[in-house]
Amino acid sequence: AQSVTQLGSHVSVSEGALVLLRCNYSSSVPPYLFWYVQYPNQGLQLLLKYTSAATLVKGINGFEAEFKKSETSFHLTKPSAHMSDAAEYFCAVSRLSGGYQKVTFGTGTKLQVIP
């Protein structure tokens, strides 16, 4: 079984401030982890993914995430928030089950950037 927990359905930061979006996962096997972003009235698009090559993963738009096995976490960060970062962010975990890919999404965190 696998699951994803995103702490905080809404996060507000000031423009220029650090962005930290939290994601904890549960998986019985080593997971592959993803962060997706959804802008208003659009589908999800990939921000970054962890595939065990490196624990610190850099993505698009200045975002990065660090895989911490001991904490079962994959938090998303960005040093300085921009107004264009306002969106909803989803963490997801993927593993093989019966030879097929199974993906579980978190419930999402809506990021508000205050000017």
Added chain:
Amino acid sequence: DAEITQSPRHKITETGRQVTLACHQTWNHNNMFWYRQDLGHGLRLIHYSYGVQDTNKGEVSDGYSVSRSNTEDLPLTLESAASSQTSVYFCASSPGHQSFYEQYFGPGTRLTVT
């Protein structure tokens, strides 16, 4: 450029009617998925397919069906629309069965059942 499209983008229908939402991808991906997105629930998997003629139920499949007659298309049918099926529906695809593959999402269909 390869893409994944959904139609219609917006649909209003009445309770009890049959509705079909289209999903078409030109990535030539084997895997295709249908999700619904509701406030407080994130994305929930309705049905998925790992290839032509293959379909599987997800966690919220009651009242929905899919068919996969070719690689490109996975239409989602609501047999008898209910107000509880008012939601935003997303189609997605991925290349294959490895866990490291990300999913590629369509723009979504907003369905309202009155």
